[in-house]
């Protein structure tokens with residue numbers, strides 16, 4: 190198992206996040222963009238990538254082909270759905286409300302061709318039966334071609350942009366098509382995912398091919414599944430694997446789940462590069478046990494469910510408490526200040542955070558910390574208070590800067606030093622009753638990283 194420096198990949202969720210990328214992307218090790226975002230705004234995404242790619246160092250980037258969105262899924266009630274409803278939305282057509290595919294996904298299906306386009310037409314998801322000897326090669330090459338050429342294509346079709354075509358960055362790796370491994374048909378889905386990876390790796394020789402293993406977190410404790418992954422994945426010919434265990438949260442996961450993840454990383458990293466699709470501090474610490482990198486979004490998403498939560502209001506962006514490696518509400522943290530003797534801005538920089546955002550907000554007195562949790566009524570009619578956009582922005586910038594600092598520190602720290610830091614944090618912050626229950630992961634992580 191190699192000890193590696195963790196690569197930190199920032200995932201672009203929406204174009205509204207552009208400013209965070211402008212200011213912080215150069216401190217990250219790469220950028221990931223989902224194909225549905227490319228299709229929603231091809232021109233804007235392409236020029237953004239060229240702008241970032243044109244900076245003095247070539248920035249590694251990935252296009253996630255999002256093929257799983259055309260597969261089946263179990264909804265929140267555990268019901269198996271093949272109706273593709275999760276990529277549909279209510280739309281107004283000629284004054285009538287209808288439910289139809291989101292434009293970005295129907296464009297993506299057309300780009301990827303069959304069996305994706307076919308599935309949308311028949312209104313039922315892609316299944317393992319849709320791939321056979323006669324179409325699997327073409328389906329895999331279409332998905333690879335998409336990642337390699339979609340951005341350049343956008344430039345060549347525009348008379349003004351075509352002059353920049355040489356500046357268009359190419360992805361550093363190509364993802365094989367992948368689908369959510371749904372528990373009631375685990376063998377069929379796993380077989381298909383491995384076969385799609387084998388086919389892509391055989392045909393694409395210009396770029397390393399990566400596989401995405403997207404499955405429910407319960408699979409971490411499924412011995413048969415884990416043994417198959419360990420035994421069969423390396424022989425597909427892929428150079429890298431990204432794990433996405435839906436609903437796997439590093440800070441609430443049990444010792445058993447965390448240990449299983451560590452073992453998986455350790456075993457596979459001898460043969461392929463291993464990445465975590467939605468990772469946090471624990472994933473970074475696993476770089477001492479072979480993990481090559483992780484990706485996450487701007488200020489949320491250290492864990493992500495495969496099934497998006499529909500109709501949820503914008504959540505409050507909480508403050509990432511660097512020593513505890515987890516987010517908390519601002520009042521929760523404030524109530525610890527007295528007993529931890531955090532009385533002046535200097536105390537704050539030393540014991541909580543000294544990043545430029547925190548120093549800018551808390552320059553004269555400690556009470557300014559409340560600005561990270563500032564609330565307002567977003568409209569005069571709003572009944573409930575919501576976080577102000579400025580406060581959410583402060584929390585996100587502070588989080589990104591904290592994450593970069595963590596990555597830099599982990600690079601030079603030993604496994605023992607990482608465990609020591611977690612222990613010290615547990616001793617200090619774990620005694621704080623207002624954080625109760627929110628620091629227990631520190632003990633579990635120490636145990637698993639030993």
Ligand SMILES: [Zn+2]
Pocket residue numbers: 542543544545546547548587590591
């Ligand atoms: Zn800070």
